[in-house]
Amino acid sequence: MHGKTALVLGATGGVGGVVAAALVARGWRVRGLARDVATASARWAGRGPIDWIAGDALERDAVIRAAxxxxxxxxxxxPPGYRHWDRLVLPMVENSIAAARRAGGARIVLPGTVYNFDPTQTPVLDEDSPQAPQTCKGRVRAEMERRLVGAAETGVPCLIVRAGDYFGPGARSSWFHQVMVRPGGGIRRIVDPNGAGIGHSWAYLPDFATAVVGLMELGDRLRPCERVQFEGLWDSDGSALPAAIRRAAGTQLPLHRFPWWLMRCLSPFGGFPREVAEIEPHWRHPVRFDNRRLVELLGAEPRTPLDEAVRASLRRGP
Structure with missing residues:
Protein backbone atom coordinates (compact mmCIF):
# COMPACT_ATOMS: atom_id res chain seq x y z
CA MET A 1 0.00 0.00 0.00
CA HIS A 2 1.06 3.60 -0.62
CA GLY A 3 1.37 5.38 2.74
CA LYS A 4 -0.47 8.56 1.76
CA THR A 5 -2.77 7.50 -1.04
CA ALA A 6 -6.52 7.64 -0.48
CA LEU A 7 -9.60 6.80 -2.49
CA VAL A 8 -12.48 9.14 -1.71
CA LEU A 9 -15.92 7.85 -2.58
CA GLY A 10 -18.18 10.88 -2.76
CA ALA A 11 -15.44 13.35 -3.75
CA THR A 12 -17.96 15.20 -5.95
CA GLY A 13 -20.24 15.73 -2.95
CA GLY A 14 -20.15 18.03 0.03
CA VAL A 15 -18.42 16.13 2.84
CA GLY A 16 -16.34 13.93 0.53
CA GLY A 17 -15.25 16.92 -1.54
CA VAL A 18 -14.04 18.94 1.43
CA VAL A 19 -12.23 15.93 2.93
CA ALA A 20 -10.62 15.19 -0.46
CA ALA A 21 -9.43 18.82 -0.73
CA ALA A 22 -7.99 18.66 2.80
CA LEU A 23 -6.11 15.47 1.89
CA VAL A 24 -4.69 17.11 -1.24
CA ALA A 25 -3.59 20.12 0.82
CA ARG A 26 -1.70 17.78 3.16
CA GLY A 27 0.20 16.15 0.31
CA TRP A 28 -1.84 12.98 -0.10
CA ARG A 29 -2.32 11.38 -3.47
CA VAL A 30 -6.09 11.33 -3.88
CA ARG A 31 -8.27 9.31 -6.21
CA GLY A 32 -11.92 10.00 -6.84
CA LEU A 33 -14.49 7.64 -8.32
CA ALA A 34 -17.00 9.33 -10.61
CA ARG A 35 -19.68 8.14 -13.00
CA ASP A 36 -18.91 11.16 -15.23
CA VAL A 37 -15.22 12.02 -15.06
CA ALA A 38 -15.53 15.12 -17.27
CA THR A 39 -18.20 16.67 -15.06
CA ALA A 40 -16.30 15.73 -11.89
CA SER A 41 -13.10 17.29 -13.22
CA ALA A 42 -14.89 20.51 -14.14
CA ARG A 43 -16.52 20.75 -10.73
CA TRP A 44 -13.20 20.08 -8.99
CA ALA A 45 -11.16 22.64 -10.99
CA GLY A 46 -8.83 24.78 -8.91
CA ARG A 47 -8.78 22.53 -5.84
CA GLY A 48 -5.51 20.68 -6.49
CA PRO A 49 -4.47 17.42 -8.14
CA ILE A 50 -6.81 14.44 -8.01
CA ASP A 51 -6.90 11.28 -10.11
CA TRP A 52 -10.43 10.73 -11.37
CA ILE A 53 -11.39 7.14 -12.15
CA ALA A 54 -14.53 6.27 -14.06
CA GLY A 55 -16.86 4.04 -12.10
CA ASP A 56 -19.79 3.75 -9.72
CA ALA A 57 -19.66 3.04 -5.97
CA LEU A 58 -22.56 0.63 -6.54
CA GLU A 59 -20.28 -1.57 -8.66
CA ARG A 60 -17.94 -3.64 -6.50
CA ASP A 61 -15.38 -4.33 -9.21
CA ALA A 62 -15.09 -0.61 -9.97
CA VAL A 63 -14.42 0.22 -6.31
CA ILE A 64 -11.88 -2.59 -6.01
CA ARG A 65 -9.99 -1.35 -9.09
CA ALA A 66 -10.00 2.25 -7.85
CA ALA A 67 -8.74 1.22 -4.39
CA PRO A 79 -26.83 6.80 -3.95
CA PRO A 80 -27.49 9.18 -6.87
CA GLY A 81 -30.09 11.72 -5.81
CA TYR A 82 -30.46 9.82 -2.49
CA ARG A 83 -32.94 7.53 -4.30
CA HIS A 84 -33.55 4.12 -2.70
CA TRP A 85 -31.20 5.19 0.09
CA ASP A 86 -32.42 2.49 2.47
CA ARG A 87 -31.79 -0.28 -0.06
CA LEU A 88 -28.49 0.86 -1.59
CA VAL A 89 -26.42 2.25 1.27
CA LEU A 90 -25.48 -1.08 2.83
CA PRO A 91 -24.39 -2.71 -0.48
CA MET A 92 -22.22 0.36 -1.06
CA VAL A 93 -20.46 0.03 2.28
CA GLU A 94 -19.96 -3.68 1.61
CA ASN A 95 -18.25 -2.72 -1.66
CA SER A 96 -15.92 -0.43 0.27
CA ILE A 97 -15.12 -3.19 2.77
CA ALA A 98 -14.34 -5.62 -0.06
CA ALA A 99 -12.13 -3.04 -1.79
CA ALA A 100 -10.25 -2.15 1.40
CA ARG A 101 -9.68 -5.82 2.11
CA ARG A 102 -8.37 -6.43 -1.41
CA ALA A 103 -6.05 -3.43 -1.00
CA GLY A 104 -4.38 -5.22 1.88
CA GLY A 105 -6.29 -3.78 4.79
CA ALA A 106 -6.73 -0.11 3.91
CA ARG A 107 -8.46 1.88 6.65
CA ILE A 108 -12.06 2.82 5.89
CA VAL A 109 -12.99 6.32 7.04
CA LEU A 110 -16.69 7.01 7.65
CA PRO A 111 -18.17 10.42 8.46
CA GLY A 112 -20.66 9.44 11.15
CA THR A 113 -23.92 11.04 12.27
CA VAL A 114 -26.17 11.34 15.28
CA TYR A 115 -29.09 9.48 13.70
CA ASN A 116 -28.08 6.05 14.96
CA PHE A 117 -28.68 7.23 18.53
CA ASP A 118 -31.87 7.97 20.45
CA PRO A 119 -31.69 11.71 21.23
CA THR A 120 -34.04 11.30 24.18
CA GLN A 121 -31.54 8.96 25.85
CA THR A 122 -28.17 10.36 24.73
CA PRO A 123 -27.65 13.97 25.88
CA VAL A 124 -23.89 13.42 25.60
CA LEU A 125 -22.60 11.11 22.90
CA ASP A 126 -19.29 9.25 23.24
CA GLU A 127 -17.71 6.19 21.65
CA ASP A 128 -19.51 3.83 24.02
CA SER A 129 -23.00 5.33 23.81
CA PRO A 130 -25.59 2.65 23.01
CA GLN A 131 -27.02 2.84 19.52
CA ALA A 132 -30.80 2.78 19.69
CA PRO A 133 -32.01 4.32 16.41
CA GLN A 134 -35.65 5.34 16.20
CA THR A 135 -35.85 5.87 12.43
CA CYS A 136 -35.18 3.94 9.23
CA LYS A 137 -32.23 6.22 8.47
CA GLY A 138 -30.83 5.65 11.94
CA ARG A 139 -31.16 1.86 11.69
CA VAL A 140 -29.26 1.87 8.39
CA ARG A 141 -26.52 4.10 9.86
CA ALA A 142 -26.21 1.81 12.88
CA GLU A 143 -25.90 -1.22 10.61
CA MET A 144 -23.19 0.55 8.58
CA GLU A 145 -21.16 1.03 11.73
CA ARG A 146 -21.82 -2.54 12.86
CA ARG A 147 -20.45 -3.89 9.59
CA LEU A 148 -17.36 -1.71 9.82
CA VAL A 149 -16.73 -2.94 13.37
CA GLY A 150 -17.02 -6.51 12.09
CA ALA A 151 -14.61 -5.78 9.25
CA ALA A 152 -12.09 -4.30 11.71
CA GLU A 153 -12.13 -7.59 13.61
CA THR A 154 -11.01 -9.38 10.44
CA GLY A 155 -8.21 -7.11 9.28
CA VAL A 156 -9.91 -4.08 7.71
CA PRO A 157 -9.47 -1.17 10.16
CA CYS A 158 -11.93 1.69 10.32
CA LEU A 159 -12.15 5.27 11.54
CA ILE A 160 -15.61 6.62 12.33
CA VAL A 161 -15.80 10.35 13.03
CA ARG A 162 -19.25 11.41 14.23
CA ALA A 163 -20.38 15.01 14.07
CA GLY A 164 -23.48 17.19 14.22
CA ASP A 165 -25.17 19.08 11.40
CA TYR A 166 -22.71 20.45 8.87
CA PHE A 167 -22.35 24.02 7.70
CA GLY A 168 -19.65 25.71 5.66
CA PRO A 169 -18.47 26.00 2.05
CA GLY A 170 -19.34 22.81 0.22
CA ALA A 171 -22.01 21.67 2.70
CA ARG A 172 -24.77 22.04 0.14
CA SER A 173 -27.10 19.32 1.45
CA SER A 174 -27.42 20.66 4.98
CA TRP A 175 -29.94 22.27 7.28
CA PHE A 176 -27.89 25.46 7.26
CA HIS A 177 -27.83 25.84 3.47
CA GLN A 178 -31.18 24.34 2.54
CA VAL A 179 -33.37 25.55 5.40
CA MET A 180 -31.86 28.31 7.54
CA VAL A 181 -30.42 30.56 4.82
CA ARG A 182 -29.72 30.60 1.11
CA PRO A 183 -26.04 31.55 0.78
CA GLY A 184 -24.79 33.64 -2.10
CA GLY A 185 -27.81 35.89 -2.55
CA GLY A 186 -29.56 38.57 -0.59
CA ILE A 187 -30.51 36.93 2.71
CA ARG A 188 -33.92 38.19 3.80
CA ARG A 189 -34.69 35.95 6.74
CA ILE A 190 -33.48 33.08 8.91
CA VAL A 191 -35.60 29.95 9.16
CA ASP A 192 -34.82 28.38 12.51
CA PRO A 193 -35.50 24.63 12.89
CA ASN A 194 -34.62 24.78 16.57
CA GLY A 195 -37.03 24.96 19.47
CA ALA A 196 -36.57 27.88 21.84
CA GLY A 197 -33.74 27.23 24.28
CA ILE A 198 -32.79 23.78 22.96
CA GLY A 199 -29.10 23.05 22.41
CA HIS A 200 -27.85 21.74 19.08
CA SER A 201 -24.51 20.52 17.69
CA TRP A 202 -23.07 21.92 14.47
CA ALA A 203 -19.90 21.00 12.60
CA TYR A 204 -18.02 23.52 10.44
CA LEU A 205 -17.09 21.31 7.52
CA PRO A 206 -13.53 22.59 6.88
CA ASP A 207 -12.66 22.03 10.56
CA PHE A 208 -14.21 18.58 10.44
CA ALA A 209 -12.17 17.70 7.33
CA THR A 210 -8.97 18.94 8.98
CA ALA A 211 -9.66 16.72 11.98
CA VAL A 212 -10.40 13.70 9.78
CA VAL A 213 -7.14 14.08 7.85
CA GLY A 214 -5.18 14.61 11.06
CA LEU A 215 -6.59 11.38 12.45
CA MET A 216 -5.87 9.50 9.21
CA GLU A 217 -2.22 10.55 9.44
CA LEU A 218 -1.83 8.94 12.87
CA GLY A 219 -1.69 5.51 11.24
CA ASP A 220 -1.01 2.75 13.77
CA ARG A 221 -1.67 5.07 16.71
CA LEU A 222 -5.34 4.51 15.95
CA ARG A 223 -7.18 1.49 17.26
CA PRO A 224 -8.27 -1.12 14.68
CA CYS A 225 -11.77 0.36 15.01
CA GLU A 226 -11.45 3.98 16.11
CA ARG A 227 -14.66 5.84 16.90
CA VAL A 228 -14.37 9.51 17.84
CA GLN A 229 -16.68 12.47 18.20
CA PHE A 230 -16.13 15.90 16.66
CA GLU A 231 -17.65 18.43 19.06
CA GLY A 232 -17.79 21.40 16.67
CA LEU A 233 -20.09 24.24 17.69
CA TRP A 234 -22.22 23.39 20.69
CA ASP A 235 -25.01 25.98 20.54
CA SER A 236 -26.27 25.56 24.08
CA ASP A 237 -29.60 27.33 23.62
CA GLY A 238 -29.96 27.52 19.82
CA SER A 239 -29.26 31.26 19.66
CA ALA A 240 -25.56 31.41 18.72
CA LEU A 241 -25.81 30.46 15.06
CA PRO A 242 -28.75 32.78 14.17
CA ALA A 243 -26.96 35.62 15.96
CA ALA A 244 -23.78 34.96 13.95
CA ILE A 245 -25.78 34.94 10.71
CA ARG A 246 -27.27 38.34 11.61
CA ARG A 247 -23.80 39.74 12.37
CA ALA A 248 -22.47 38.43 9.05
CA ALA A 249 -25.44 39.90 7.16
CA GLY A 250 -25.05 43.21 8.97
CA THR A 251 -28.75 43.48 9.71
CA GLN A 252 -31.34 42.22 12.18
CA LEU A 253 -32.84 39.56 9.92
CA PRO A 254 -36.30 38.30 10.91
CA LEU A 255 -36.34 34.85 12.48
CA HIS A 256 -39.02 32.41 11.30
CA ARG A 257 -39.71 29.07 12.93
CA PHE A 258 -39.47 25.99 10.74
CA PRO A 259 -42.99 24.54 10.13
CA TRP A 260 -42.59 21.20 11.86
CA TRP A 261 -46.37 20.97 12.20
CA LEU A 262 -46.71 21.08 8.41
CA MET A 263 -44.08 18.35 7.96
CA ARG A 264 -45.99 16.15 10.40
CA CYS A 265 -49.25 16.74 8.52
CA LEU A 266 -47.68 15.94 5.15
CA SER A 267 -45.51 13.02 6.31
CA PRO A 268 -48.12 10.32 5.49
CA PHE A 269 -47.65 11.23 1.82
CA GLY A 270 -43.92 10.40 1.97
CA GLY A 271 -41.05 12.28 0.34
CA PHE A 272 -39.27 15.19 2.00
CA PRO A 273 -41.90 15.82 4.72
CA ARG A 274 -41.67 12.23 5.95
CA GLU A 275 -37.87 12.33 6.00
CA VAL A 276 -37.89 15.59 7.94
CA ALA A 277 -40.64 14.57 10.38
CA GLU A 278 -38.67 11.44 11.29
CA ILE A 279 -35.69 13.42 12.53
CA GLU A 280 -37.64 16.09 14.42
CA PRO A 281 -36.63 14.52 17.79
CA HIS A 282 -33.00 15.37 16.99
CA TRP A 283 -34.03 19.04 17.06
CA ARG A 284 -36.25 18.69 20.12
CA HIS A 285 -33.60 17.07 22.34
CA PRO A 286 -30.02 18.34 22.81
CA VAL A 287 -27.16 15.97 21.96
CA ARG A 288 -23.60 17.10 22.62
CA PHE A 289 -20.54 15.29 21.20
CA ASP A 290 -17.87 14.24 23.70
CA ASN A 291 -14.58 14.84 21.87
CA ARG A 292 -12.15 13.68 24.58
CA ARG A 293 -10.76 10.80 22.50
CA LEU A 294 -10.29 13.08 19.48
CA VAL A 295 -8.42 15.62 21.62
CA GLU A 296 -6.34 12.82 23.16
CA LEU A 297 -5.23 11.84 19.66
CA LEU A 298 -4.83 15.26 18.02
CA GLY A 299 -4.04 17.48 21.01
CA ALA A 300 -6.84 19.90 20.10
CA GLU A 301 -9.89 20.01 17.88
CA PRO A 302 -9.65 22.36 14.86
CA ARG A 303 -11.85 25.34 15.68
CA THR A 304 -12.50 28.29 13.37
CA PRO A 305 -14.01 31.34 15.14
CA LEU A 306 -17.78 31.26 14.69
CA ASP A 307 -18.17 34.59 12.90
CA GLU A 308 -15.40 33.73 10.43
CA ALA A 309 -16.97 30.31 9.80
CA VAL A 310 -20.42 31.80 9.18
CA ARG A 311 -19.09 34.48 6.83
CA ALA A 312 -17.33 31.79 4.78
CA SER A 313 -20.51 29.69 4.80
CA LEU A 314 -22.60 32.53 3.41
CA ARG A 315 -20.35 33.06 0.41
CA ARG A 316 -20.97 31.11 -2.75
CA GLY A 317 -18.79 28.00 -2.63
CA PRO A 318 -18.04 24.95 -4.77
Whole structure:
Protein backbone atom coordinates (compact mmCIF):
# COMPACT_ATOMS: atom_id res chain seq x y z
CA MET A 1 0.00 0.00 0.00
CA HIS A 2 1.06 3.60 -0.62
CA GLY A 3 1.37 5.38 2.74
CA LYS A 4 -0.47 8.56 1.76
CA THR A 5 -2.77 7.50 -1.04
CA ALA A 6 -6.52 7.64 -0.48
CA LEU A 7 -9.60 6.80 -2.49
CA VAL A 8 -12.48 9.14 -1.71
CA LEU A 9 -15.92 7.85 -2.58
CA GLY A 10 -18.18 10.88 -2.76
CA ALA A 11 -15.44 13.35 -3.75
CA THR A 12 -17.96 15.20 -5.95
CA GLY A 13 -20.24 15.73 -2.95
CA GLY A 14 -20.15 18.03 0.03
CA VAL A 15 -18.42 16.13 2.84
CA GLY A 16 -16.34 13.93 0.53
CA GLY A 17 -15.25 16.92 -1.54
CA VAL A 18 -14.04 18.94 1.43
CA VAL A 19 -12.23 15.93 2.93
CA ALA A 20 -10.62 15.19 -0.46
CA ALA A 21 -9.43 18.82 -0.73
CA ALA A 22 -7.99 18.66 2.80
CA LEU A 23 -6.11 15.47 1.89
CA VAL A 24 -4.69 17.11 -1.24
CA ALA A 25 -3.59 20.12 0.82
CA ARG A 26 -1.70 17.78 3.16
CA GLY A 27 0.20 16.15 0.31
CA TRP A 28 -1.84 12.98 -0.10
CA ARG A 29 -2.32 11.38 -3.47
CA VAL A 30 -6.09 11.33 -3.88
CA ARG A 31 -8.27 9.31 -6.21
CA GLY A 32 -11.92 10.00 -6.84
CA LEU A 33 -14.49 7.64 -8.32
CA ALA A 34 -17.00 9.33 -10.61
CA ARG A 35 -19.68 8.14 -13.00
CA ASP A 36 -18.91 11.16 -15.23
CA VAL A 37 -15.22 12.02 -15.06
CA ALA A 38 -15.53 15.12 -17.27
CA THR A 39 -18.20 16.67 -15.06
CA ALA A 40 -16.30 15.73 -11.89
CA SER A 41 -13.10 17.29 -13.22
CA ALA A 42 -14.89 20.51 -14.14
CA ARG A 43 -16.52 20.75 -10.73
CA TRP A 44 -13.20 20.08 -8.99
CA ALA A 45 -11.16 22.64 -10.99
CA GLY A 46 -8.83 24.78 -8.91
CA ARG A 47 -8.78 22.53 -5.84
CA GLY A 48 -5.51 20.68 -6.49
CA PRO A 49 -4.47 17.42 -8.14
CA ILE A 50 -6.81 14.44 -8.01
CA ASP A 51 -6.90 11.28 -10.11
CA TRP A 52 -10.43 10.73 -11.37
CA ILE A 53 -11.39 7.14 -12.15
CA ALA A 54 -14.53 6.27 -14.06
CA GLY A 55 -16.86 4.04 -12.10
CA ASP A 56 -19.79 3.75 -9.72
CA ALA A 57 -19.66 3.04 -5.97
CA LEU A 58 -22.56 0.63 -6.54
CA GLU A 59 -20.28 -1.57 -8.66
CA ARG A 60 -17.94 -3.64 -6.50
CA ASP A 61 -15.38 -4.33 -9.21
CA ALA A 62 -15.09 -0.61 -9.97
CA VAL A 63 -14.42 0.22 -6.31
CA ILE A 64 -11.88 -2.59 -6.01
CA ARG A 65 -9.99 -1.35 -9.09
CA ALA A 66 -10.00 2.25 -7.85
CA ALA A 67 -8.74 1.22 -4.39
CA UNK A 68 -5.79 -0.81 -5.64
CA UNK A 69 -2.78 0.05 -3.48
CA UNK A 70 -4.40 2.76 -1.33
CA UNK A 71 -3.84 3.04 2.40
CA UNK A 72 -7.21 4.67 3.15
CA UNK A 73 -10.70 4.68 1.67
CA UNK A 74 -13.01 7.54 2.62
CA UNK A 75 -16.62 6.37 2.40
CA UNK A 76 -18.59 9.61 2.01
CA UNK A 77 -20.91 8.53 -0.76
CA UNK A 78 -24.68 8.27 -1.17
CA PRO A 79 -26.83 6.80 -3.95
CA PRO A 80 -27.49 9.18 -6.87
CA GLY A 81 -30.09 11.72 -5.81
CA TYR A 82 -30.46 9.82 -2.49
CA ARG A 83 -32.94 7.53 -4.30
CA HIS A 84 -33.55 4.12 -2.70
CA TRP A 85 -31.20 5.19 0.09
CA ASP A 86 -32.42 2.49 2.47
CA ARG A 87 -31.79 -0.28 -0.06
CA LEU A 88 -28.49 0.86 -1.59
CA VAL A 89 -26.42 2.25 1.27
CA LEU A 90 -25.48 -1.08 2.83
CA PRO A 91 -24.39 -2.71 -0.48
CA MET A 92 -22.22 0.36 -1.06
CA VAL A 93 -20.46 0.03 2.28
CA GLU A 94 -19.96 -3.68 1.61
CA ASN A 95 -18.25 -2.72 -1.66
CA SER A 96 -15.92 -0.43 0.27
CA ILE A 97 -15.12 -3.19 2.77
CA ALA A 98 -14.34 -5.62 -0.06
CA ALA A 99 -12.13 -3.04 -1.79
CA ALA A 100 -10.25 -2.15 1.40
CA ARG A 101 -9.68 -5.82 2.11
CA ARG A 102 -8.37 -6.43 -1.41
CA ALA A 103 -6.05 -3.43 -1.00
CA GLY A 104 -4.38 -5.22 1.88
CA GLY A 105 -6.29 -3.78 4.79
CA ALA A 106 -6.73 -0.11 3.91
CA ARG A 107 -8.46 1.88 6.65
CA ILE A 108 -12.06 2.82 5.89
CA VAL A 109 -12.99 6.32 7.04
CA LEU A 110 -16.69 7.01 7.65
CA PRO A 111 -18.17 10.42 8.46
CA GLY A 112 -20.66 9.44 11.15
CA THR A 113 -23.92 11.04 12.27
CA VAL A 114 -26.17 11.34 15.28
CA TYR A 115 -29.09 9.48 13.70
CA ASN A 116 -28.08 6.05 14.96
CA PHE A 117 -28.68 7.23 18.53
CA ASP A 118 -31.87 7.97 20.45
CA PRO A 119 -31.69 11.71 21.23
CA THR A 120 -34.04 11.30 24.18
CA GLN A 121 -31.54 8.96 25.85
CA THR A 122 -28.17 10.36 24.73
CA PRO A 123 -27.65 13.97 25.88
CA VAL A 124 -23.89 13.42 25.60
CA LEU A 125 -22.60 11.11 22.90
CA ASP A 126 -19.29 9.25 23.24
CA GLU A 127 -17.71 6.19 21.65
CA ASP A 128 -19.51 3.83 24.02
CA SER A 129 -23.00 5.33 23.81
CA PRO A 130 -25.59 2.65 23.01
CA GLN A 131 -27.02 2.84 19.52
CA ALA A 132 -30.80 2.78 19.69
CA PRO A 133 -32.01 4.32 16.41
CA GLN A 134 -35.65 5.34 16.20
CA THR A 135 -35.85 5.87 12.43
CA CYS A 136 -35.18 3.94 9.23
CA LYS A 137 -32.23 6.22 8.47
CA GLY A 138 -30.83 5.65 11.94
CA ARG A 139 -31.16 1.86 11.69
CA VAL A 140 -29.26 1.87 8.39
CA ARG A 141 -26.52 4.10 9.86
CA ALA A 142 -26.21 1.81 12.88
CA GLU A 143 -25.90 -1.22 10.61
CA MET A 144 -23.19 0.55 8.58
CA GLU A 145 -21.16 1.03 11.73
CA ARG A 146 -21.82 -2.54 12.86
CA ARG A 147 -20.45 -3.89 9.59
CA LEU A 148 -17.36 -1.71 9.82
CA VAL A 149 -16.73 -2.94 13.37
CA GLY A 150 -17.02 -6.51 12.09
CA ALA A 151 -14.61 -5.78 9.25
CA ALA A 152 -12.09 -4.30 11.71
CA GLU A 153 -12.13 -7.59 13.61
CA THR A 154 -11.01 -9.38 10.44
CA GLY A 155 -8.21 -7.11 9.28
CA VAL A 156 -9.91 -4.08 7.71
CA PRO A 157 -9.47 -1.17 10.16
CA CYS A 158 -11.93 1.69 10.32
CA LEU A 159 -12.15 5.27 11.54
CA ILE A 160 -15.61 6.62 12.33
CA VAL A 161 -15.80 10.35 13.03
CA ARG A 162 -19.25 11.41 14.23
CA ALA A 163 -20.38 15.01 14.07
CA GLY A 164 -23.48 17.19 14.22
CA ASP A 165 -25.17 19.08 11.40
CA TYR A 166 -22.71 20.45 8.87
CA PHE A 167 -22.35 24.02 7.70
CA GLY A 168 -19.65 25.71 5.66
CA PRO A 169 -18.47 26.00 2.05
CA GLY A 170 -19.34 22.81 0.22
CA ALA A 171 -22.01 21.67 2.70
CA ARG A 172 -24.77 22.04 0.14
CA SER A 173 -27.10 19.32 1.45
CA SER A 174 -27.42 20.66 4.98
CA TRP A 175 -29.94 22.27 7.28
CA PHE A 176 -27.89 25.46 7.26
CA HIS A 177 -27.83 25.84 3.47
CA GLN A 178 -31.18 24.34 2.54
CA VAL A 179 -33.37 25.55 5.40
CA MET A 180 -31.86 28.31 7.54
CA VAL A 181 -30.42 30.56 4.82
CA ARG A 182 -29.72 30.60 1.11
CA PRO A 183 -26.04 31.55 0.78
CA GLY A 184 -24.79 33.64 -2.10
CA GLY A 185 -27.81 35.89 -2.55
CA GLY A 186 -29.56 38.57 -0.59
CA ILE A 187 -30.51 36.93 2.71
CA ARG A 188 -33.92 38.19 3.80
CA ARG A 189 -34.69 35.95 6.74
CA ILE A 190 -33.48 33.08 8.91
CA VAL A 191 -35.60 29.95 9.16
CA ASP A 192 -34.82 28.38 12.51
CA PRO A 193 -35.50 24.63 12.89
CA ASN A 194 -34.62 24.78 16.57
CA GLY A 195 -37.03 24.96 19.47
CA ALA A 196 -36.57 27.88 21.84
CA GLY A 197 -33.74 27.23 24.28
CA ILE A 198 -32.79 23.78 22.96
CA GLY A 199 -29.10 23.05 22.41
CA HIS A 200 -27.85 21.74 19.08
CA SER A 201 -24.51 20.52 17.69
CA TRP A 202 -23.07 21.92 14.47
CA ALA A 203 -19.90 21.00 12.60
CA TYR A 204 -18.02 23.52 10.44
CA LEU A 205 -17.09 21.31 7.52
CA PRO A 206 -13.53 22.59 6.88
CA ASP A 207 -12.66 22.03 10.56
CA PHE A 208 -14.21 18.58 10.44
CA ALA A 209 -12.17 17.70 7.33
CA THR A 210 -8.97 18.94 8.98
CA ALA A 211 -9.66 16.72 11.98
CA VAL A 212 -10.40 13.70 9.78
CA VAL A 213 -7.14 14.08 7.85
CA GLY A 214 -5.18 14.61 11.06
CA LEU A 215 -6.59 11.38 12.45
CA MET A 216 -5.87 9.50 9.21
CA GLU A 217 -2.22 10.55 9.44
CA LEU A 218 -1.83 8.94 12.87
CA GLY A 219 -1.69 5.51 11.24
CA ASP A 220 -1.01 2.75 13.77
CA ARG A 221 -1.67 5.07 16.71
CA LEU A 222 -5.34 4.51 15.95
CA ARG A 223 -7.18 1.49 17.26
CA PRO A 224 -8.27 -1.12 14.68
CA CYS A 225 -11.77 0.36 15.01
CA GLU A 226 -11.45 3.98 16.11
CA ARG A 227 -14.66 5.84 16.90
CA VAL A 228 -14.37 9.51 17.84
CA GLN A 229 -16.68 12.47 18.20
CA PHE A 230 -16.13 15.90 16.66
CA GLU A 231 -17.65 18.43 19.06
CA GLY A 232 -17.79 21.40 16.67
CA LEU A 233 -20.09 24.24 17.69
CA TRP A 234 -22.22 23.39 20.69
CA ASP A 235 -25.01 25.98 20.54
CA SER A 236 -26.27 25.56 24.08
CA ASP A 237 -29.60 27.33 23.62
CA GLY A 238 -29.96 27.52 19.82
CA SER A 239 -29.26 31.26 19.66
CA ALA A 240 -25.56 31.41 18.72
CA LEU A 241 -25.81 30.46 15.06
CA PRO A 242 -28.75 32.78 14.17
CA ALA A 243 -26.96 35.62 15.96
CA ALA A 244 -23.78 34.96 13.95
CA ILE A 245 -25.78 34.94 10.71
CA ARG A 246 -27.27 38.34 11.61
CA ARG A 247 -23.80 39.74 12.37
CA ALA A 248 -22.47 38.43 9.05
CA ALA A 249 -25.44 39.90 7.16
CA GLY A 250 -25.05 43.21 8.97
CA THR A 251 -28.75 43.48 9.71
CA GLN A 252 -31.34 42.22 12.18
CA LEU A 253 -32.84 39.56 9.92
CA PRO A 254 -36.30 38.30 10.91
CA LEU A 255 -36.34 34.85 12.48
CA HIS A 256 -39.02 32.41 11.30
CA ARG A 257 -39.71 29.07 12.93
CA PHE A 258 -39.47 25.99 10.74
CA PRO A 259 -42.99 24.54 10.13
CA TRP A 260 -42.59 21.20 11.86
CA TRP A 261 -46.37 20.97 12.20
CA LEU A 262 -46.71 21.08 8.41
CA MET A 263 -44.08 18.35 7.96
CA ARG A 264 -45.99 16.15 10.40
CA CYS A 265 -49.25 16.74 8.52
CA LEU A 266 -47.68 15.94 5.15
CA SER A 267 -45.51 13.02 6.31
CA PRO A 268 -48.12 10.32 5.49
CA PHE A 269 -47.65 11.23 1.82
CA GLY A 270 -43.92 10.40 1.97
CA GLY A 271 -41.05 12.28 0.34
CA PHE A 272 -39.27 15.19 2.00
CA PRO A 273 -41.90 15.82 4.72
CA ARG A 274 -41.67 12.23 5.95
CA GLU A 275 -37.87 12.33 6.00
CA VAL A 276 -37.89 15.59 7.94
CA ALA A 277 -40.64 14.57 10.38
CA GLU A 278 -38.67 11.44 11.29
CA ILE A 279 -35.69 13.42 12.53
CA GLU A 280 -37.64 16.09 14.42
CA PRO A 281 -36.63 14.52 17.79
CA HIS A 282 -33.00 15.37 16.99
CA TRP A 283 -34.03 19.04 17.06
CA ARG A 284 -36.25 18.69 20.12
CA HIS A 285 -33.60 17.07 22.34
CA PRO A 286 -30.02 18.34 22.81
CA VAL A 287 -27.16 15.97 21.96
CA ARG A 288 -23.60 17.10 22.62
CA PHE A 289 -20.54 15.29 21.20
CA ASP A 290 -17.87 14.24 23.70
CA ASN A 291 -14.58 14.84 21.87
CA ARG A 292 -12.15 13.68 24.58
CA ARG A 293 -10.76 10.80 22.50
CA LEU A 294 -10.29 13.08 19.48
CA VAL A 295 -8.42 15.62 21.62
CA GLU A 296 -6.34 12.82 23.16
CA LEU A 297 -5.23 11.84 19.66
CA LEU A 298 -4.83 15.26 18.02
CA GLY A 299 -4.04 17.48 21.01
CA ALA A 300 -6.84 19.90 20.10
CA GLU A 301 -9.89 20.01 17.88
CA PRO A 302 -9.65 22.36 14.86
CA ARG A 303 -11.85 25.34 15.68
CA THR A 304 -12.50 28.29 13.37
CA PRO A 305 -14.01 31.34 15.14
CA LEU A 306 -17.78 31.26 14.69
CA ASP A 307 -18.17 34.59 12.90
CA GLU A 308 -15.40 33.73 10.43
CA ALA A 309 -16.97 30.31 9.80
CA VAL A 310 -20.42 31.80 9.18
CA ARG A 311 -19.09 34.48 6.83
CA ALA A 312 -17.33 31.79 4.78
CA SER A 313 -20.51 29.69 4.80
CA LEU A 314 -22.60 32.53 3.41
CA ARG A 315 -20.35 33.06 0.41
CA ARG A 316 -20.97 31.11 -2.75
CA GLY A 317 -18.79 28.00 -2.63
CA PRO A 318 -18.04 24.95 -4.77
Missing amino acids: DGVSALVHAVN
